Each structure stands twice: as C-alpha cells, then as structure tokens.
Amino acid sequence: MSNTIEYPKFAVVGHPNKGKSSIVSALSHDSSVQIGDTPGTTQVKRSFPLKVDNKIVYELFDTPGFQRARQILAWLNEHKPSSADKRVDVVKAFIAEHRENPRFRDEIELLEPIVEGAGIIYVVDASKPYGPEYEIEMEILRWCGQPSMAILNLIGDEDYREEWKRALGQYFRLVRTFNPMRAKFNDHIELLEAMAHLNEEWTKSIKVAIDVLKKLHRQKIEQTIDVVVDYIIKSLSFVYKQKIKNKDATTEEKERAKERYKAQLIKNEKQLEREIESIWQHLGVKKEKEDLALDNIGLFSKQSASIFGLSQKELIVTGASAGAIGGLGIDLALGGGTMFLASLIGGAVGGVGAMMGFDNLYEMRVMGQKFGKKELSIGPMKNINFPYILLGRSLYYAYMISNRSHAKRDTLELKDDGFLLEDIFDAESRKKLEKLHTKLRAGDNPTDSMVEEYKDIVLKNYLAFVEAD
Ligand SMILES: Nc1nc2c(ncn2[C@@H]2O[C@H](COP(=O)(O)OP(=O)(O)O)[C@@H](O)[C@H]2O)c(=O)[nH]1
Ligand SMILES: [Mg+2]
Structure with a gap:
C-alpha cells in the first residue's frame, strides 16, 4: 500500500495555547519541547520521535496553532471538488500555492505532515467553554481525510467537557481526556490503546509500540x-x-x-x-x-x-x-x-x-x-x-x-x-x-x-x- 508507514505519525494541532506542545512533550518523553505561556511559542513544526533502543516507536509533530482558519476554509470552499475523496488534493493545492506566503506559514506547517500521512490529534482546553469558532479548524481538518482524534485538556479549574464532547463528537471518531501535566504511565498507555483503533493500518504498529513501552517501563x-x-x-x-x-x-x-x-x-x-x-x-x-x-x-x-x-x-x-x-x-x-x-x-x-x-x-x-x-x-x-x-x-x-x-x-x-x-x-x-x-x-x-x-x-x-x- 502506498502510504504504509513503518511507524505511526501524528500531528498535534489546534488553537494556540491549548497544551499542544505539552502533550507532545509528555507523549514523546522529551523535555526539550518548547512550552510557553504566550501564544506563538511554537513557530515551525518540529518532529519528536519516541525512540526505544534507537528504533522509532512513533513520531509526533508539534505544530503552531491555527491563525487564519477562516480564510483558508474560504479558499478551500472556492476550490471545492466534485466529490469528497478529492478534498485532500485541494488542501495539497492550497499548500503548494501558498508555500511562500508568510501569512499562512503557521497553517502550512501544521497541514503539511497531515497531507503527508500523519494522523490528527486535535487539542482543546475544555476548562474554557466551547465556541463555534473552533468549527472552522475542525472543518479544515476534516478536509484532510486523515484518521483523527480529539484530546480534551483541562488547563484551568472549570470543566466544560460535556459541551465540548457534543461538538467534537461530530468531527472526530474519538474524544479523550488527557492531562499532559498529570498523566501517568497508565494514562499514556490507555491513550495509545485508543489511538490504535483510529486506523486499521496502524493498529498493529501501535500495539507494538505499546508492548515496547510497557517493557521499557x-x-x-x-x-x-x-x-x-x-x-x-x-x-x-x-x-x-x-x-x-x-x-x-x-x-x-x-x-x-x-x-x-x-x-x-x-x-x-x-x-x-x-x-x-x-x-x-x-x-x-x-x-x-x-x-x-x-x-x-x-x-x-x-x-x-x-x-x-x-x-x-x-x-x-x-x-x-x-x-x-x-x-x-x-x-x-x-x-x-x-x-x-x-x-x-x-x-x-x-x-x-x-x-x-x-x-x-x-x-x-x-x-x-x-x-x-x-x-x-x-x-x-x-x-x-x-x-x-x-x-x-x-x-x-x-x-x-x-x-x-x-x-x-x-x-x-x-x-x-x-x-x-x-x-x-x-x-x-x-x-x-x-x-x-x-x-x-x-x-x-x-x-x-x-x-x-x-x-x-x-x-x-x-x-x-x-x-x-
Ligand atoms: N496547569 C496546566 N497547565 C497547562 C496544561 N497544558 C498546558 N498548560 C500550560 O499552558 C501553556 C501553553 O501550553 P503549550 O503546551 O505551550 O500550548 P500550545 O501553544 O498549544 O503548544 C503553558 O504555560 C503550559 O504550561 C495542563 O494540563 N495543566
Ligand atoms: Mg506549542
């Protein structure tokens, strides 16, 4: 199969300042991921492979947040293909056409690994209320047609997970709570087990990853x-x-x-x-x-x-x-x-x-x-x-x-x-x-x-x- 990969790849995407980099850091066991209080800490995508015995178990892409989602969705809709299976080609065309445009640099950084085959991990802060502004981002991600899941992170003390779930459930097959600061090993494994079912092709390699991680732990x-x-x-x-x-x-x-x-x-x-x-x-x-x-x-x-x-x-x-x-x-x-x-x-x-x-x-x-x-x-x-x-x-x-x-x-x-x-x-x-x-x-x-x-x-x-x- 053309897009068969040796190990699973995931792009961690979402609004700025929702804990994307924190999740990448927790899941890749890598303290060098830049985490910041101010939006825009992550300017370009960076890849964080989790290696065990020098073999990559999986790879995560930390990406900048969405900045101009509305304009991008407008562009995509203007170039709407006749059938849904061609939508990813329109996203690719958008990237090709705007590669040199600094206004869309953040979005290109985050969309690129996805159109190249990475799964999507969409991160939201569910301690803040849900709002329709997120639907534009989710719609763009849907155009990419890649296996995807949403992670509810609770940065603050309040809990709006119920309303988030009702909205996210319409866009993502899987919605899970994961706190990158408090997550222990078992939470990590449970998340991976859920991810294994996102895509048949990945099930085996993620199960291998889980076994390797358990053994290492x-x-x-x-x-x-x-x-x-x-x-x-x-x-x-x-x-x-x-x-x-x-x-x-x-x-x-x-x-x-x-x-x-x-x-x-x-x-x-x-x-x-x-x-x-x-x-x-x-x-x-x-x-x-x-x-x-x-x-x-x-x-x-x-x-x-x-x-x-x-x-x-x-x-x-x-x-x-x-x-x-x-x-x-x-x-x-x-x-x-x-x-x-x-x-x-x-x-x-x-x-x-x-x-x-x-x-x-x-x-x-x-x-x-x-x-x-x-x-x-x-x-x-x-x-x-x-x-x-x-x-x-x-x-x-x-x-x-x-x-x-x-x-x-x-x-x-x-x-x-x-x-x-x-x-x-x-x-x-x-x-x-x-x-x-x-x-x-x-x-x-x-x-x-x-x-x-x-x-x-x-x-x-x-x-x-x-x-x-
Ligand atoms: N208390 C708490 N703070 C968090 C959590 N996740 C992220 N943060 C903080 O929120 C800020 C933004 O996090 P970051 O991972 O850089 O978000 P990104 O912009 O989406 O990559 C940082 O100050 C983090 O320390 C969380 O689960 N709990
Ligand atoms: Mg970041």
Whole structure:
C-alpha cells in the first residue's frame, strides 16, 4: 500500500495555547519541547520521535496553532471538488500555492505532515467553554481525510467537557481526556490503546509500540529498584575509618569523624537521586528548596524519620523493640504487638524522638590498637529505624521522578504527604526486611543472596503499589 508507514505519525494541532506542545512533550518523553505561556511559542513544526533502543516507536509533530482558519476554509470552499475523496488534493493545492506566503506559514506547517500521512490529534482546553469558532479548524481538518482524534485538556479549574464532547463528537471518531501535566504511565498507555483503533493500518504498529513501552517501563522500574537497594545496602554497611593520635579519640576527633560519616551518607543519597533522574530522563530536574523538600529535610533529622520512613505507629513499634522491650523480639513488635506497645509508651509524641535516640543515629566504636594502628571507626548504622528512613526517602523520590511528566517545567515539589512504608510493604515483607536489616546492623557482609532477596521484596511490593495507584 502506498502510504504504509513503518511507524505511526501524528500531528498535534489546534488553537494556540491549548497544551499542544505539552502533550507532545509528555507523549514523546522529551523535555526539550518548547512550552510557553504566550501564544506563538511554537513557530515551525518540529518532529519528536519516541525512540526505544534507537528504533522509532512513533513520531509526533508539534505544530503552531491555527491563525487564519477562516480564510483558508474560504479558499478551500472556492476550490471545492466534485466529490469528497478529492478534498485532500485541494488542501495539497492550497499548500503548494501558498508555500511562500508568510501569512499562512503557521497553517502550512501544521497541514503539511497531515497531507503527508500523519494522523490528527486535535487539542482543546475544555476548562474554557466551547465556541463555534473552533468549527472552522475542525472543518479544515476534516478536509484532510486523515484518521483523527480529539484530546480534551483541562488547563484551568472549570470543566466544560460535556459541551465540548457534543461538538467534537461530530468531527472526530474519538474524544479523550488527557492531562499532559498529570498523566501517568497508565494514562499514556490507555491513550495509545485508543489511538490504535483510529486506523486499521496502524493498529498493529501501535500495539507494538505499546508492548515496547510497557517493557521499557518495567525495565526502568527494575533498574530503579536495583539502584535504590544497592544504595541502601551500601549506606547501611558503610564504615568510616580514621587514624587517631592516641588510643582514645578526643571529642574533637569523634565529632569530625561523625561529620565525615554523615557527609558520605548524604553524598550517597545525592548520587542515588541523580541515578534515578537519569533512568527516567529527568537528569538535573530543578528541586524546590522549601521547608519540606527532601534537600532540606536532613537525612539525619527527626522530621525525616516521621515523614519519609515510618508512621508514628511504626516508629514506636520498631523503636521500642530495639530498646524498651528488646527482649520481646521483632516478630511481636511488627506483628500484633502494636496496641500493647502504644499503650506502653503512652502515645507520647514528644517523647518518641528522644526515646528513639535520633541524636545518636549512628553508633561509634573506637577500635583499639588493632594491628598496631590507632583507629576510630563509625558504622555500620545501628539505629533500627534508619534503614526505613533510607528506604522511605529513596522510594518516594523514585516515585516522584518516575511519575513526572516531561511536559512539566516547574520545580519538583517534594511534600510531606508522600507515602509511608506501611502503604507499600505488607507485614510479611516488613518482617523479612527487618531480618535483613538486623544482619546489616550486626556488620555482616551483604552477600549476593541477601541483596537479591532485598531487591525481590522491594520490587514486588513497589510494583503492587504502583499498579494499584
Ligand atoms: N496547569 C496546566 N497547565 C497547562 C496544561 N497544558 C498546558 N498548560 C500550560 O499552558 C501553556 C501553553 O501550553 P503549550 O503546551 O505551550 O500550548 P500550545 O501553544 O498549544 O503548544 C503553558 O504555560 C503550559 O504550561 C495542563 O494540563 N495543566
Ligand atoms: Mg506549542
């Protein structure tokens, strides 16, 4: 067939400032698409292929908006052919005749890929009321005779989708809501599934695209969990060593060693953040410096523990199990013992931090004259809550980055209402994790099978969490 294409192409068209470029950016996973507050940001069409393993999965054209739709439709009507199947030839004739005319530059840019075979994605802002002025654009697009769909974007707070649907339904076979800022992976896939049915010829290639994207997404999650768990194990088993003058370290030496130990763990976290950003093509994302941003809530703060790691309940339970009722064992602490422990502690919120020993998150040992050396060493981390803080913070960051649309240009907001570990891990998994943490706390060398088990637990729970999300 003459217009068979190896991969589907779509031209994203519509009025200026309706979110066309944002949709292209979100669907092509490309943050380089120009998005602007002022109409006319996109002057010429640009092609944005979505590539996986250097193969194009589909290609999107970002186009300028319609400017002189009325005049164009008038021209087309003046040259109306005798039958509808010849209308696209009239559109082609319009392009050929006006190619050098700057007045129609925007329209030519947007019509060209369509008459060359691209499908049409018509974008409207359904937070504003419908108006008949859009009918001229839709009529021109209809002349092109290409498979087409309409996307309802909600830029503002109001919702006029019902009236839009009644109008758009007369011009487009498919009308879908898609928000380029908030869309997550599953929304993206659902949109593609709808697009697959626009044109029989494309069904197969879009289905292939969906499979490729799903596989890639899964790989990225696995890669993310890999780096997260590697980081956690590296940080938990980290031991800082430093030579000292005498057998007993001075207060000053101890303080300096503590600072260096903390600095290394913070550095590990920053490196992990960059690795996660890189996996999801968000390297160098701007982050907020507000009070609650991860950057500002120190890894070693009480706030970090209560926000990112464990709920109040879990803090009490795990904390108490380490200290006050250590003898009862972790099974009881993580299992049915919650009520008992809560009442034991009296739910004293203020007292929890102190009891947990937040000021003493690491335990220091001063090694004696081992091998004739005077050495001060810190680590591995003894605090029972600390692994959960690392896990909570890193999974929250992974979640935020992996769900961030490439259409977003604002700073990444990291909030305190992220999730808690108890939202992600079932009780059985938390018990298994605690067993692994206990080994690491004891200074056991992390074996391959420990690392693998840790990854399996986190991956299984995280996948279930994002699937239900
Ligand atoms: N809040 C919000 N803003 C959006 C959305 N879509 C687009 N915008 C904003 O609207 C403006 C125009 O978007 P753009 O994609 O450049 O529109 P285009 O002119 O149709 O390509 C930009 O400031 C976008 O950030 C949306 O779904 N929600
Ligand atoms: Mg644009």
